[in-house]
Amino acid sequence: MHISLGVNGQPVEADVEPRLLLVHYLRDLLRLTGTQIGCDTTTCGACTVLLDGMAVKSCGLFSVQAAGREITTVEGLAPHGHLNPVQEGFKECFALQCGFCTPGMVLASIALLTSNPDPTEDEIRWALSGNICRCTGYANIVRAVQWAADKMRATGPAPTGMGAILAANAAPGPSQGGSHGAQGAHGGRDGA
Amino acid sequence: MGAVMAPEAARKPGIGYSLPRREDDRFIRGQGTFVADVTAPRMAHMAVLRSPLARARIRSINAARAFTLPGVLVVITGELLARRNLAWMPTLSGDVQSVLAVDEVRFQGQEVACVVAEDPYTAHDALQLIEVDYEPLPALVDPTEALSPDAPLVRADKPDNRCYEWETGDLEATDHAFQEAAHVTTLDTYYPRCHPAPLECCACFADVDPDEGRARIYLTSQAPHAHRTILAQLMGLPEQQVQIISPDIGGAFGNKVPLYPGYVVTVVASFLLRRPVRWIEDRTGNLLSTGFARDYRMHGELALDAGGRMIGLRVRLLSDHGAFFADAQPSKFRAGLFHIVTGSYDIPVAHISATGVYTNKAPGGVAYRCSFRVTEASYLIERLVTTAAYELGIDPAELRRRNFILPDQFPYRSATGFSYDSGDYRAALDLALEKAGYEELRKEQEEGRRKGRLVGVGMSSFTEVAGAGPSKDYDLIGIKMFDSAELAIGPTGKAILKLGVQSQGQGHETTFAQIVAHELGISPADVIVHHGDTDNSPYGLGTFGSRSTPTGGAATAVVCRRLVDKAKKIAAYLMEVDDDDVAWEPGRFYLRSAEDREVTIQEAAAAAYTNPPDGMEPGLDAVSYYDPPQLTFPFGTYVAAVEVNPETGEWKVLKFVAVDDCGVRINPMIVDGQIMGGLTEGYAIAAMQRIDFDAQGASSGSNFEDYLVPTAWETPRFELHEMVTPCPHHPLGAKGVGESPTVGSPAAFVNAVVDALVHLGVRNIDMPLTSDKVWEAIEDSRPRKAAG
Numbered sequence: 001m002h003i004s005l006g007v008n009g010q011p012v013e014a015d016v017e018p019r020l021l022l023v024h025y026l027r028d029l030l031r032l033t034g035t036q037i038g039c040d041t042t043t044c045g046a047c048t049v050l051l052d053g054m055a056v057k058s059c060g061l062f063s064v065q066a067a068g069r070e071i072t073t074v075e076g077l078a079p080h081g082h083l084n085p086v087q088e089g090f091k092e093c094f095a096l097q098c099g100f101c102t103p104g105m106v107l108a109s110i111a112l113l114t115s116n117p118d119p120t121e122d123e124i125r126w127a128l129s130g131n132i133c134r135c136t137g138y139a140n141i142v143r144a145v146q147w148a149a150d151k152m153r154a155t156g157p158a159p160t161g162m163g164a165i166l167a168a169n170a171a172p173g174p175s176q177g178g179s180h181g182a183q184g185a186h187g188g189r190d191g192a
Numbered sequence: 193m194g195a196v197m198a199p200e201a202a203r204k205p206g207i208g209y210s211l212p213r214r215e216d217d218r219f220i221r222g223q224g225t226f227v228a229d230v231t232a233p234r235m236a237h238m239a240v241l242r243s244p245l246a247r248a249r250i251r252s253i254n255a256a257r258a259f260t261l262p263g264v265l266v267v268i269t270g271e272l273l274a275r276r277n278l279a280w281m282p283t284l285s286g287d288v289q290s291v292l293a294v295d296e297v298r299f300q301g302q303e304v305a306c307v308v309a310e311d312p313y314t315a316h317d318a319l320q321l322i323e324v325d326y327e328p329l330p331a332l333v334d335p336t337e338a339l340s341p342d343a344p345l346v347r348a349d350k351p352d353n354r355c356y357e358w359e360t361g362d363l364e365a366t367d368h369a370f371q372e373a374a375h376v377t378t379l380d381t382y383y384p385r386c387h388p389a390p391l392e393c394c395a396c397f398a399d400v401d402p403d404e405g406r407a408r409i410y411l412t413s414q415a416p417h418a419h420r421t422i423l424a425q426l427m428g429l430p431e432q433q434v435q436i437i438s439p440d441i442g443g444a445f446g447n448k449v450p451l452y453p454g455y456v457v458t459v460v461a462s463f464l465l466r467r468p469v470r471w472i473e474d475r476t477g478n479l480l481s482t483g484f485a486r487d488y489r490m491h492g493e494l495a496l497d498a499g500g501r502m503i504g505l506r507v508r509l510l511s512d513h514g515a516f517f518a519d520a521q522p523s524k525f526r527a528g529l530f531h532i533v534t535g536s537y538d539i540p541v542a543h544i545s546a547t548g549v550y551t552n553k554a555p556g557g558v559a560y561r562c563s564f565r566v567t568e569a570s571y572l573i574e575r576l577v578t579t580a581a582y583e584l585g586i587d588p589a590e591l592r593r594r595n596f597i598l599p600d601q602f603p604y605r606s607a608t609g610f611s612y613d614s615g616d617y618r619a620a621l622d623l624a625l626e627k628a629g630y631e632e633l634r635k636e637q638e639e640g641r642r643k644g645r646l647v648g649v650g651m652s653s654f655t656e657v658a659g660a661g662p663s664k665d666y667d668l669i670g671i672k673m674f675d676s677a678e679l680a681i682g683p684t685g686k687a688i689l690k691l692g693v694q695s696q697g698q699g700h701e702t703t704f705a706q707i708v709a710h711e712l713g714i715s716p717a718d719v720i721v722h723h724g725d726t727d728n729s730p731y732g733l734g735t736f737g738s739r740s741t742p743t744g745g746a747a748t749a750v751v752c753r754r755l756v757d758k759a760k761k762i763a764a765y766l767m768e769v770d771d772d773d774v775a776w777e778p779g780r781f782y783l784r785s786a787e788d789r790e791v792t793i794q795e796a797a798a799a800a801y802t803n804p805p806d807g808m809e810p811g812l813d814a815v816s817y818y819d820p821p822q823l824t825f826p827f828g829t830y831v832a833a834v835e836v837n838p839e840t841g842e843w844k845v846l847k848f849v850a851v852d853d854c855g856v857r858i859n860p861m862i863v864d865g866q867i868m869g870g871l872t873e874g875y876a877i878a879a880m881q882r883i884d885f886d887a888q889g890a891s892s893g894s895n896f897e898d899y900l901v902p903t904a905w906e907t908p909r910f911e912l913h914e915m916v917t918p919c920p921h922h923p924l925g926a927k928g929v930g931e932s933p934t935v936g937s938p939a940a941f942v943n944a945v946v947d948a949l950v951h952l953g954v955r956n957i958d959m960p961l962t963s964d965k966v967w968e969a970i971e972d973s974r975p976r977k978a979a980g
C-alpha cells in the first residue's frame with residue numbers, strides 16, 4: 001500500500017505491506033533506530049512515539065494507520081542540538097541508565113506535559129505506567145518530568161516535529177548542546 | 193598502592209564527585225547503538241522456531257514448505273549443525289547445551305530450527321511452514337521428584353538427573369552445636385524461579401567472511417572476551433580473527449552472561465550464506481529460553497543458646513537447573529558464593545549441602561543481579577534470624593545486634609571459610625532504624641492492630657559478597673577472573689583507557705574516567721574510555737557479579753600508578769635531579785626541596801614522546817591485569833514498613849529506608865542510581881515476578897502481560913543513606929554496589945509482610961507475595977469455626 005505521512009516534520013512516502021508495523025517502518029525503512037522494541041505485547045513502551053502529539057506504542061499500530069498523520073520520534077526532538085526540556089530533565093536528573101527505555105519514556109513524558117503542564121507525582125507515575133524501565137527504579141524519571149514541567153511552565157512548551165525545526169532555525173546563536181564528543185566511546189559502531 | 197584514599201581527597205573532582213554521565217547525551221537523543229540497531233548491506237534476518245512442548249521426541253522435521261516462500265534463504269536444523277559438529281555447545285558451567293534440538297526437546301521454548309530470510313517478516317512466516325513431528329513424552333517438572341528412580345530422564349548422559357552434589361563447612365561440629373542448642377529455628381522456603389528480563393532482549397549480528405576466516409560479531413554480551421574464546425573454539429575460527437563487539441546494552445542483570453544457541457546459529461548462518469545475518473530475540477523467546485535465576489528450595493536451621501546467641505547453622509539446598517547446567521557462575525563452588533549464608537552474624541559453625549538437578553525447564557541458575565547465589569543465601573539467613581526472633585520473643589533488631597560480627601573482629605573468617613574484609617553492621621542497623629523511625633513504627637503497628645490495621649516492619653542486615661574473584665577459586669572456562677585496564681597518555685596529556693569490563697548501563701565511560709582523573713590529577717574530560725570491543729580492549733572477563741569496580745576499577749588505579757612511576761623518572765630527568773628528590777601529587781611532580789619547581793603530568797607525558805631520558809623506552813602506556821587478592825564484602829541494612837489489607841491481601845510499602853556501605857563511592861549519583869534500581873528489582877522479586885510451570889512443563893510467564901515487572905505506578909519510594917567503610921585490600925577502597933540492593937531487599941519486604949501478620953501466627957509466605965498468597969495466609973490463620 002502507498003502511504004504518505006509526516007515524520008519529524010518531514011513528509012515521507014512509501015509503499016509498504018499492509019501488515020508492516022509502524023515501529024518496523026520507522027526503524028528498518030527510515031533507519032530511525034532511537035525507537036526500540038522491548039516486548040511483543042505492547043506492554044513495555046520502548047517503542048513509544050507521538051502520533052499527532054499523542055503518545056502511542058508504535059508496535060501496536062500498522063504503518064498504514066499512520067497515513068496522513070504526523071509522527072514524532074526521539075530523533076525529532078532535538079533538531080540542530082536544541083534539547084527538548086524533557087530530554088534536558090532526563091540528563092539533569094540522571095533519569096536513565098542503560099538508555100534502552102529512554103526515548104519512549106521521554107516521548108510519553110512529553111505527551112503528558114502537553115496535556116497536563118503541572119502534573120502531581122502520582123499523575124506522572126500513572127501516565128508513565130505503560131513504559132517499563134528495568135534500571136532506574138523510576139524515582140529519577142519522575143524528578144526529570146517535574147524538572148521539565150517547571151522549566152516549560154517558565155519558558156513555554158517546547159515545540160515538536162515541524163514546529164521544533166522552525167523554532168530551531170529561528171533561534172539565534174550556536175546550538176546549546178550536542179557539540180562535544182560524548183558519543184565518541186561508541187562512535188563508528190554502525191555495522192555498515 | 194594499598195593506601196586508602198583520604199576523605200578530603202574523595203571530594204575533589206574525580207572520585208567522590210557526582211559527575212553527570214557522558215553516556216546520557218547519546219541516549220536521550222536516541223543515538224545509542226544497540227545490537228538491533230546494527231545493520232549492513234545485504235543483511236539477512238533470522239528467526240527461531242521453538243518447541244511448544246517441554247519434553248518430546250523429534251520424529252522428523254520437514255522444512256520443504258518453508259522454501260516455497262520467496263525470500264527464504266536457508267533453514268538450519270539440528271541435523272545440519274550435527275554434520276558440522278555444532279549441534280551441541282559448551283556452557284560456561286562445564287556442561288553442554290543443545291544448540292538446535294536433534295533427537296529430543298527438553299524444555300518448552302527450546303530452539304528447534306532457524307530460518308534466515310531476506311526480511312524478518314518472511315523469516316517468521318516461514319517458521320509456520322516448518323513441520324515438526326513431535327512424540328510427546330512425560331516431562332520432569334518438579335525438582336523434588338528428579339532423584340526418584342521412576343522419574344523421567346531429562347538427559348541420557350545424566351543417568352540420575354543429578355547435576356551436582358556439593359557441600360561446605362563442618363558437618364560434625366555443626367551437628368554437635370545443634371545438640372547443645374537451647375533453641376532451634378527451622379525454615380523451609382522456596383526462592384522462586386524468576387527472570388532478569390532486561391528491557392533489551394538478546395540479539396546477534398554476525399558478518400563472517402569464510403575466505404578470510406574473519407568474523408565480526410555484535411553480541412548482547414556481558415562477557416565479550418570470554419564469548420570470543422568460546423565461539424572461536426566452537427566454530428573452529430582462529431581467535432585473533434574473531435571480533436566480538438558488545439555495543440550499548442539495554443540492561444543485562446546476569447541474563448547476558450551465558451552463551452545462547454541463537455548467537456551460535458546466527459554466526460553459522462552468516463558463514464553459510466556469506467552474508468551478514470541479524471537475529472533479534474523476541475520477548476517470548478527471551479522469557480522462555482534464556483538464563484533464568486534462583487529456583488532454590490532451601491531448608492535452614494539456626495541453633496541458638498539460651499542467651500539468644502547463634503551457635504550453628506545448617507542448610508540443605510535443592511537447585512533446579514533446568515535441562516542444561518548453564519548458570520555461568522565463575523567459582524569452583526557448585527552453589528556459587530552461598531558461603532555468605534552466615535551473613536552478618538558471628539556463627540561459629542555451619543554446614544551447607546546442595547543438590548542440583550536437571551528438569552524439563554529452560555536452563556536456570558544465572559546470577560540475576562547478584563554474585564552467584566548470594567541473594568538466596570542472604571534471603572535465607574535474614575528470614576531465619578527474623579523467624580528466630582519471633583520464636584524467642586526478642587525484637588528482631590535486638591537479636592541481630594546480639595549476634596553481629598563486631599568491627600574489631602575484621603578480618604573475620606566465617607564458618608564457611610570466607611574472609612570478610614571490613615564492616616560495621618551494628619552502625620548500619622542503628623542508622624537505618626533511626627532514619628526509619630523504628631520506635632514510632634512499632635507504636636503505629638501496636639495502635640493499628642487495635643483498630644484492625646495490619647502494619648509490619650521488616651529489616652534485613654545483609655552482607656553481600658562481590659568482586660569475583662581471586663584466581664585461586666574463580667575462573668570461567670578455566671580463565672581466571674582477573675580484569676584489565678590499558679592506559680595510554682598521549683603527547684598532549686590526554687588519556688585513552690581501554691577496559692576488559694563492559695557496561696550495560698552502569699556508566700563506565702564516566703566512572704572509569706573519574707578514576708583516571710583522580711589518580712593522575714587531570715580532568716575527566718581528558719579521558720576517553722573504550723570497552724566492549726574485543727579488538728580494542730585488553731582481555732577481561734566482563735561485567736557481572738558487581739565485579740567491575742572491584743576488579744576493573746582496581747586495574748585502572750594500578751595502571752595509573754604504573755604510569756606515574758614512569759612519568760616520575762621523566763620528571764626527574766626534566767628537572768635534572770634524582771628520582772628520589774621528586775614527589776608526586778595528582779597532577780604534578782615537584783621538587784621536595786623547592787615545591788614550586790614542578791613538572792605537570794602533561795609535561796611529563798609530552799616528554800615521554802618528545803624528550804625521553806637516555807635509555808628509556810619512549811611512550812607512556814601500560815596494561816594491568818588485576819587479580820583481586822580477595823572478594824569484597826559490601827553490607828547494609830534495609831528497613832521496610834508495610835501495610836497489609838486484611839480483606840484482600842494486598843500490601844503497600846509505607847516506608848523503605850536503605851543504608852548501604854559499598855566502601856568508597858566513585859560517583860555517588862551513579863551509586864544511588866544502582867541502589868534505586870536494585871531495590872526496585874528486589875521489590876519486584878518479593879512482590880510480583882513469578883514464573884510457574886504446569887504439570888506438562890508449560891511456562892506461565894512468557895510475556896510481560898503474565899510475567900509482571902513493576903512500573904512507575906507500583907514501585908515504592910526509597911530513602912537512601914550511606915556509610916563508607918573502605919575496602920582495605922582495594923586500591924581505591926571500593927567494594928562494588930550493583931547488586932547489594934537486590935541481594936538485601938527481598939528479605940526486608942517479606943520480613944515486613946510477615947511481621948504485619950505475625951500476631952496471627954503467620955511465620956512464612958514464599959515469594960512473590962502476591963495478594964492471593966497473603967490473603968490465604970490471613971485466612972488460614974483465622975480460628976476455624978466449629979463444624980455444624
